[in-house]
Amino acid sequence: MKYPIIAAGLFAFGVTAEAQDIPVLSVMTYDSFVSDWGPGPQIEAAFEATCGCDLQLIGAGDGAALLARLRLEGARTKADVVLGLDTNLTAAATATGLFAEHGRTGDAFDLPVVWDDPVFLPYDWGYFAFVYDKTRVATPPASFRELADSELKIVIQDPRSSTPGLGLLLWVEAAFGDKAGAIWAGLADNILTVTKGWSEAYGLFLDGEADMVLSYTTSPAYHLIAEDDAGKAAAAFAEGHYMQIEVAAKLATTDQPDLADAFLDFMLSDSFQAIIPTTNWMYPAITPEGGLPQGFETLISPDTALLFPADEAALVRDSALQTWLTALSR
Amino acid sequence: MADRAQPLGLWSGLFATALVLAVTLGTLGAVAFRAEGVLRLQPSDWAAIRFTVVQAALSALISVALAIPLARALARRRFAGRRVLVTLLGAPFILPVIVAVLGLLAVFGRNGLVSVALGWIGLGPVQIYGLHGVVLAHVFFNMPLATRLILQGWLAIPAERLRLGASLGFTPRDMFRTLELPMLRATVPGALVVIFLICTSSFAVALALGGGPRATTVELAIYQAFRFDFDLSKAAALALVQFAIGATAAALAYRIALPSGIGSGLDRQPRHWGIGHWALRVQDGVVILFAAAFLLTPLLMIVLKGAPGLFSLPQSVLLAAMRSVLVALASAILTLLVALPMALLIQRSRGAARGLIETAGYLTISASPLVLGTGLFILIFPFADPFLLALPVTALVNALMALPFVLRAILPALRDTEADFGRLADSLALTGMARLRLLILPRLRRPLGFAAGLSAALSMGDLGVVALFADPARATLPLQLYRLMAAYRMDDAAAAALLLLAASLALFWLFDRGGRMHADT
Numbered sequence: 001m002k003y004p005i006i007a008a009g010l011f012a013f014g015v016t017a018e019a020q021d022i023p024v025l026s027v028m029t030y031d032s033f034v035s036d037w038g039p040g041p042q043i044e045a046a047f048e049a050t051c052g053c054d055l056q057l058i059g060a061g062d063g064a065a066l067l068a069r070l071r072l073e074g075a076r077t078k079a080d081v082v083l084g085l086d087t088n089l090t091a092a093a094t095a096t097g098l099f100a101e102h103g104r105t106g107d108a109f110d111l112p113v114v115w116d117d118p119v120f121l122p123y124d125w126g127y128f129a130f131v132y133d134k135t136r137v138a139t140p141p142a143s144f145r146e147l148a149d150s151e152l153k154i155v156i157q158d159p160r161s162s163t164p165g166l167g168l169l170l171w172v173e174a175a176f177g178d179k180a181g182a183i184w185a186g187l188a189d190n191i192l193t194v195t196k197g198w199s200e201a202y203g204l205f206l207d208g209e210a211d212m213v214l215s216y217t218t219s220p221a222y223h224l225i226a227e228d229d230a231g232k233a234a235a236a237f238a239e240g241h242y243m244q245i246e247v248a249a250k251l252a253t254t255d256q257p258d259l260a261d262a263f264l265d266f267m268l269s270d271s272f273q274a275i276i277p278t279t280n281w282m283y284p285a286i287t288p289e290g291g292l293p294q295g296f297e298t299l300i301s302p303d304t305a306l307l308f309p310a311d312e313a314a315l316v317r318d319s320a321l322q323t324w325l326t327a328l329s330r
Numbered sequence: 331m332a333d334r335a336q337p338l339g340l341w342s343g344l345f346a347t348a349l350v351l352a353v354t355l356g357t358l359g360a361v362a363f364r365a366e367g368v369l370r371l372q373p374s375d376w377a378a379i380r381f382t383v384v385q386a387a388l389s390a391l392i393s394v395a396l397a398i399p400l401a402r403a404l405a406r407r408r409f410a411g412r413r414v415l416v417t418l419l420g421a422p423f424i425l426p427v428i429v430a431v432l433g434l435l436a437v438f439g440r441n442g443l444v445s446v447a448l449g450w451i452g453l454g455p456v457q458i459y460g461l462h463g464v465v466l467a468h469v470f471f472n473m474p475l476a477t478r479l480i481l482q483g484w485l486a487i488p489a490e491r492l493r494l495g496a497s498l499g500f501t502p503r504d505m506f507r508t509l510e511l512p513m514l515r516a517t518v519p520g521a522l523v524v525i526f527l528i529c530t531s532s533f534a535v536a537l538a539l540g541g542g543p544r545a546t547t548v549e550l551a552i553y554q555a556f557r558f559d560f561d562l563s564k565a566a567a568l569a570l571v572q573f574a575i576g577a578t579a580a581a582l583a584y585r586i587a588l589p590s591g592i593g594s595g596l597d598r599q600p601r602h603w604g605i606g607h608w609a610l611r612v613q614d615g616v617v618i619l620f621a622a623a624f625l626l627t628p629l630l631m632i633v634l635k636g637a638p639g640l641f642s643l644p645q646s647v648l649l650a651a652m653r654s655v656l657v658a659l660a661s662a663i664l665t666l667l668v669a670l671p672m673a674l675l676i677q678r679s680r681g682a683a684r685g686l687i688e689t690a691g692y693l694t695i696s697a698s699p700l701v702l703g704t705g706l707f708i709l710i711f712p713f714a715d716p717f718l719l720a721l722p723v724t725a726l727v728n729a730l731m732a733l734p735f736v737l738r739a740i741l742p743a744l745r746d747t748e749a750d751f752g753r754l755a756d757s758l759a760l761t762g763m764a765r766l767r768l769l770i771l772p773r774l775r776r777p778l779g780f781a782a783g784l785s786a787a788l789s790m791g792d793l794g795v796v797a798l799f800a801d802p803a804r805a806t807l808p809l810q811l812y813r814l815m816a817a818y819r820m821d822d823a824a825a826a827a828l829l830l831l832a833a834s835l836a837l838f839w840l841f842d843r844g845g846r847m848h849a850d851t
Contacts, residue, residue, distance in 0.1 A: 031809075031812075031813065031816075032813055032816035032817060035805075035810075035813035035816070035817060036644065036646045036813070037813065037814065037817035037819060038813075038816075038817060058717070064557040064558070065557060067560070068556060068557055068560055069707075071560055072364070072704065072707060072708060072711070073711060076711075076712075078715075092560070153440070158537055158543070158550070159558075160550065160553065160554035160557075160558050161537075161550065161553050161554070161557065161558075188542075191541075191542060192440070192459060192541070193459045193537075193538055193539065193540070193541045193542065194537055194538075194540075194541070194542050194543060195534075195537060195538045196533065196534040196537050196538065198816070199428065199812060199815035199816055200428055200431065200534065200538055202815070202818070202820070203428070203432055203815060203820055203823075204432070204435065204439075204538075206820050207432060207435065207436065207439070207441065208441040209435055209439045209440055209441050210440075219818075222818045223818075226818070281818070321558075324543070325374065325543050328542045328543050328544070329542070329543055329544050
């Protein structure tokens, strides 16, 4: 059992030695992107096949931790590209002045909204939704009000510690505005519990502890494609669904600006985009030529896409949190 | 005692204490230094502080109250499987939070065993979510630790005293008053404090079982300040509040705890007299059965869930497990290297200095993992690549996190050793390394083994502190577990959890057993 460690050591050593000859591009991203079960390994191989460089993916917690870490590192950061922020974070990220404009025009994004951010480029997106088990919930609620009136138990994530949790907060805010407080008050008896992150919540749901869990409309695709289980579905809500758009940008301090641009080109190319659906379980920002993988056509596609523009999202966030805390602490 | 020559006393002890302070208060200072703006605590922060203290105090009191009869039953009964049970008692404590919570809910949740059983007799499911759920989970985590700490005390009552008591016709009640109560007076306050401190920095458990934002702890508020608002000054201020709560509790315990002063013996296997009465037997049997059911059923659920996937785990998970074992071993050694000199320093100090050093020894557990990790990152980043240091830093931080438990285990034994054999050793002019080698280490073998096992096992399960350092290429087992969950692979994650549980227990058992070699119990 010693050998894998020695091999790993030699391998790590080999990479360092090799790295002196070819340029290195550091892409800082969230941890689940670089994990063996995320898009990272395939993307690294695909980019390195063409770039003549060493692509180093650096994982740092989740999206919010990513921005916090970048702020700690400041201008001294070694990262050339940051990948994995979402539109709730881009206003704060832009304000740090650490990012450079991408200078691209004319990309035909397949997003439900118009994209014109001069700094950040989207690489994938999805809708938040409540996922349920068809064998346990025969008629899912078709709106927040129906959910509030039902006896169904849901598990959600805390907006203070989790990206989907924050997404739900903004979803209710975008759909109901001033009436958000009343909706939360109505949902209070449906909320079984609030978890720190997505994994805990989804684990509770799969264990049958809750009837529905806050996740993405694409979650059932995982169960269908990877597990051959067609039993999970997302409930379509009449108010529309809030979106998450995941983005990347080049850092102003990069010493590899051309390579960073090449990576952003690659990110929007078919080879990157085709990896996304079945590794990150999100919609690609530009549908690759081969279309979406089989199984994605079974997913619900909301009629109304809700999304606060980046600057507005930052503004409504604090008051929405207060509304949520007040309604649920009663 | 303070003026007596002590082995390895002063300098290594001071160095160890300085290291602890640097990592706890130093990292806090680094975060505060990087902060911009002024601190302000809002009403919601005060609510979080209140909830934190209440749930931690309840959890500590209930854990220890339940642990005392269990420890006594385990100390005075011999039965098949006792040793296994004592080892398994280490398990809940070392599990990653997410695994333990899912295991616990498999028993007490809406869809858990208890609810299903209640359903058969026509009753509704258990309502676990709320303050009582948080306390239940914390008791599940910490009662075993309290039991082990108190059991150490029970086993340290010399056999001669028990025999003397028996020959004087002591009833169990007399036995309790003259022998057991002083022992409890020495061990219980320390156990209360460590559990209180563990529970103050709880966050994921409190949230998941608390049922909503009412269950906000200080640690969650720190998390919010750091991630949601990137308000470092507030994160630092809240971390300071957490330290203050911890230091107050530690100081309080220091005042209450008294050395047992039972006197020494010849280390014969303790035998208990006067416990043959059927009522006492039934009482002990019921206590052990209930405790075992409460603690082991959730573990069994974790085993059942993880077993199917255990042999098809990807190689990267196995590699991560090996990495974690190495980190755990390093961390166990480091803990002892820090704890032993510190314990010797505490033993030779007196008065306020002693209280301060002992409090410093507790500090690491009330450090906010997030602030500690961030502070280390700020301190290390200008000089070195945090990724290259990922595993050493993990080992060091884990070692320091285990320090309070380790000190708890070592200090009473050290105190007794000096009280019982110190004068003899002095008269033989046994000082320095010789005293350490011939007297202290042999006498401390059992607590040291327990402490090293605890430290190794804790380190196996840790994730929180060094998330900022987590190197994707050198992931530890808990990190891989979370990654599997994040990739929807809950079955693989369950298998990884079982592997983690098994590896932690194996490490714990090895050290604990090593410490008990040549000892009769």
